[in-house]
Amino acid sequence: MKALLDWLDQRTGYRGIVRHSLYENIPGGARWRYIWGSTLVFTLTIQFITGLFLWMSYSPSSQTAWESVYYIQYQMSGGWMLRGIHHYTASVMNVLLVLHLMQVVIDGAYKAPREINFWFGLGLLQLVLGLSLTGYLLPWDQKGYWATKVATNIAAIVPVIGPAIQKLIIGGADYGHHTLTRFFALHAGVLPAAVIALLVWHIFLFRRHGITAKDPKRKPDEYFWPDQVLKDAVACLAVMATILFLVLRPWILGTGEELGAELGAPADPSETYSAARPEWYFLFLFEFLKYFPGGTEIWGAIVIPGLVMGVIFLMPIIGRWQLGHRFNVGLSFALLAGVGLLTYLATTQDKRDPAYQAAVKEAHRNAERVKLLARSPSGIPSAGAVTLLRHDPLTQGPKLFAKNCASCHRYDGHDGTGAKPTDEQTASDLKGFGDRAWLSGLLDPERISSTNYFGGTRFKDGKMARFVKRDVPKYSAEEKENLQKIIAALSAEAQLPAQREMDEREAERIKEGKHLIASEEIRCTECHKFYQEGDDPTAPDLTGYGSRAWLIEFIGNAAHARFYGERNDRMPAFGAKQMLDDQAIGLLADWLRGDWYEPSNKVE
Amino acid sequence: MQENRLPEMSARRGFFKKASAVVIGALAGIVPGLSALFVFLDPLRRKTNAGExxxxxxxxxxxxxxxxxxxxxxxxxxxxxxxxxxxxxxxxxxxxxxxxxxxxxxxxxxxxxxxxxxxxxxxxxxxxxxxxxxxxxxxxxxxxxxxxxxxxxxxxxxxxxxxxxxxxxxxxxxxxxxxxxx
CATH class of the missing domain: 2.102.10.10 (Rieske [2Fe-2S] iron-sulphur domain)
Known part of the structure; x- marks a missing residue:
């Protein structure tokens, strides 16, 4: 064994390297205040390892970035843990960087001959911030997308060359494939390579100049190994424990959130996202920018942060004087307090802002929904997961309803999204349209002229309302039973997913009901058409009433002869007048019918 | 190097410290390593959907x-x-x-x-x-x-x-x- 090691040493000189690394003299012995650099090297190593393995499964393009991250997070064994560690280590690293910098400034470790190494450290700080910024975009979710847009738009306000810089960063005029390929190349190639180069030099210079011992020395000198290594190892373990706590926090605290890093809904340039915020360690810059009125952003975004970095850069020069060093330490604490204050202001403002809270809730809801759809049997199409939400009635229906319908109609008393519309309700409440409960209300003498049905419309005292209010109260027990059959039959026309089982179970009753609608006894077909019956319809066709096709045509043009014809009240012809396209009308129809993907529905 | 300048520590205490440093360091490093390995080995549990x-x-x-x-x-x-x-x-x-x-x-x-x-x-x-x-x-x-x-x-x-x-x-x-x- 020894012969073999000798052989190896003669050829590689490894013993010298090991001895040189481990037997570094530490004046005054090992101390806890020297751990920060080692913890940073440790976190950087974590990022290299986890990043490299994430890379193996990541695919940078606008149709695959979110999808591949989704796959890592939810389909690959241990993927959530790997991504969680990578995500939270980035946060921890930024904290450690500040601690390291503070320790260097307080101990005056930037003083001659260590100025250049201090500047290398500042360079490393910038690189790590760059890694944080570029990494935030890579999952291509709404949060990263909109937050990074802000960052790259700031680059564009630099005079003269700004727009060109922006184009170079995002790989063109718009966000797209090349934004991701460029950000990924920066994040996984350019910046890490620069970090390694600078870090090697940083450590080399640190070893060359030796540690800046803190006076008074409490102990005799020691070697780096094993005392300081042990302290560093304990610190690294504490860092790792912190990271693990952050990853497993929902489980440890029982908050019920998902483990690991968050993944929002896929980036969608057409979808508003009011919850856009940078990662917490950039929040102070975000908040700072609020105080600069239009046209002066450059001061808040570039000039002042640049000046502050400039002063920090000059600290080794300023620190040559006793007073200068005190100024540096004071400035560091002042800056830290300022950053803390701005971060505090940003978070408290958001906490008190109901609009922001609603946006966060909406973002969370969309994220959950898209993941549910991605898990569905139809899965993620090659066009990408962003289409899942765009084609989802449950997501789009309420928004379409609020925008197009809620100025007259209601959905369970609200505008579909849960908000109270400003306009008064002047048309029916369409929650459960076409189902048995809804039709029971329509055929109820007490309710047909209420605002939830015809109350706000010109049909308030129309033929239908008069018929229901005059004839129905006089019905015998048998006729009342027949009315129930009619309701069942008419409701079955809609083929609502929620009533599918009931419709199948009561097929016989529904058949009777259909005969009753067509018969002259109840007189539906005096005004309505129902299959072949009803020669001179003056009211909406009951054939396929409430079905997808019926609703699409109705929303398309309620004034069509098949529906209200000339008697149409105020219902706009959304399709015929091209106010909504076929897809939007289809989504509205599906949503009103409660026809969307739910995991419990996938029995077949 | 400058070994003679440094104090001798007792062999047992030295060994304990060295062993602790190695074990604690390994503990800290094992978590990211293991999670990376898990994800790396994920393809082994994938099956083709051919055969129909x-x-x-x-x-x-x-x-x-x-x-x-x-x-x-x-x-x-x-x-x-x-x-x-x-x-x-x-x-x-x-x-x-x-x-x-x-x-x-x-x-x-x-x-x-x-x-x-x-x-x-x-x-x-x-x-x-x-x-x-x-x-x-x-x-x-x-x-x-x-x-x-x-x-x-x-x-x-x-x-x-x-x-x-x-x-x-x-x-x-x-x-x-x-x-x-x-």
């Missing part, structure tokens, strides 16, 4: 004289996260062996997995990579052929009189026996 019967062509598309024709096998396929309802997952040669009987071969050469071509003039299959050749019925027709086995025949079923359904499957290259890729 796919409608490949209609009988009328095959020449009566038994000359093979190449067809794509189009079916639903999940590529990691992407779900494709209809996408080619491979190709087969089909040839008539009778009025209502068809023989199917996977187009992939059993030697090293290249795409085998059919030479009309030589009435045989020829692999462009290492010159394996196969007779019309898929068997090796040249003893010098590098392929360890004949072309991989796939089970065929004629449904509704005219539909040719093939149970599509890939097999591991380089073995004398047919081992399905799972």
């Amino acid at each position: 019967s796919v409608m490949v062509a209609s009988l009328s598309a095959l020449p009566e004289d038994g000359v093979p024709r190449k067809f794509s096998v189009v079916t639903s396929h999940t590529d990691a996260w992407t779900r494709n309802p209809d996408v080619p997952i491979g190709a087969v040669y089909l040839r008539r062996t009778g009025q209502k009987t068809v023989q199917a071969f996977n187009v992939v050469c059993p030697h090293a997995g290249c795409f085998v071509g059919y030479k009309v003039d030589r009435k045989s299959y020829h692999c462009p990579c290492h010159n394996s050749t196969f007779a019309l019925d898929g068997r090796i027709n040249d003893p010098k052929s590098p392929s360890p086995r004949g072309l991989d025949e796939l089970p065929v079923e004629i449904r509704n009189e005219v539909e040719i359904w093939v149970k599509f499957q890939n097999f591991r290259a380089g073995h004398a026996e047919k081992i399905p890729v799972s």
Whole structure:
């Protein structure tokens, strides 16, 4: 064994390297205040390892970035843990960087001959911030997308060359494939390579100049190994424990959130996202920018942060004087307090802002929904997961309803999204349209002229309302039973997913009901058409009433002869007048019918 | 180096410190390493979704004289996260062996997995990579052929009189026996 090691040493000189690394003299012995650099090297190593393995499964393009991250997070064994560690280590690293910098400034470790190494450290700080910024975009979710847009738009306000810089960063005029390929190349190639180069030099210079011992020395000198290594190892373990706590926090605290890093809904340039915020360690810059009125952003975004970095850069020069060093330490604490204050202001403002809270809730809801759809049997199409939400009635229906319908109609008393519309309700409440409960209300003498049905419309005292209010109260027990059959039959026309089982179970009753609608006894077909019956319809066709096709045509043009014809009240012809396209009308129809993907529905 | 300047510590205390430093350091490093390893090994638990019967062509598309024709096998396929309802997952040669009987071969050469071509003039299959050749019925027709086995025949079923359904499957290259890729 020894012969073999000798052989190896003669050829590689490894013993010298090991001895040189481990037997570094530490004046005054090992101390806890020297751990920060080692913890940073440790976190950087974590990022290299986890990043490299994430890379193996990541695919940078606008149709695959979110999808591949989704796959890592939810389909690959241990993927959530790997991504969680990578995500939270980035946060921890930024904290450690500040601690390291503070320790260097307080101990005056930037003083001659260590100025250049201090500047290398500042360079490393910038690189790590760059890694944080570029990494935030890579999952291509709404949060990263909109937050990074802000960052790259700031680059564009630099005079003269700004727009060109922006184009170079995002790989063109718009966000797209090349934004991701460029950000990924920066994040996984350019910046890490620069970090390694600078870090090697940083450590080399640190070893060359030796540690800046803190006076008074409490102990005799020691070697780096094993005392300081042990302290560093304990610190690294504490860092790792912190990271693990952050990853497993929902489980440890029982908050019920998902483990690991968050993944929002896929980036969608057409979808508003009011919850856009940078990662917490950039929040102070975000908040700072609020105080600069239009046209002066450059001061808040570039000039002042640049000046502050400039002063920090000059600290080794300023620190040559006793007073200068005190100024540096004071400035560091002042800056830290300022950053803390701005971060505090940003978070408290958001906490008190109901609009922001609603946006966060909406973002969370969309994220959950898209993941549910991605898990569905139809899965993620090659066009990408962003289409899942765009084609989802449950997501789009309420928004379409609020925008197009809620100025007259209601959905369970609200505008579909849960908000109270400003306009008064002047048309029916369409929650459960076409189902048995809804039709029971329509055929109820007490309710047909209420605002939830015809109350706000010109049909308030129309033929239908008069018929229901005059004839129905006089019905015998048998006729009342027949009315129930009619309701069942008419409701079955809609083929609502929620009533599918009931419709199948009561097929016989529904058949009777259909005969009753067509018969002259109840007189539906005096005004309505129902299959072949009803020669001179003056009211909406009951054939396929409430079905997808019926609703699409109705929303398309309620004034069509098949529906209200000339008697149409105020219902706009959304399709015929091209106010909504076929897809939007289809989504509205599906949503009103409660026809969307739910995991419990996938029995077949 | 400057070893003489430094204080000696007791051997036992020194060993305890060294061992602790190594163990604690390893503990800190093992978590990211393990999670990386887990994700790295994830492909081992993935299975192919091939092996199901796919409608490949209609009988009328095959020449009566038994000359093979190449067809794509189009079916639903999940590529990691992407779900494709209809996408080619491979190709087969089909040839008539009778009025209502068809023989199917996977187009992939059993030697090293290249795409085998059919030479009309030589009435045989020829692999462009290492010159394996196969007779019309898929068997090796040249003893010098590098392929360890004949072309991989796939089970065929004629449904509704005219539909040719093939149970599509890939097999591991380089073995004398047919081992399905799972």
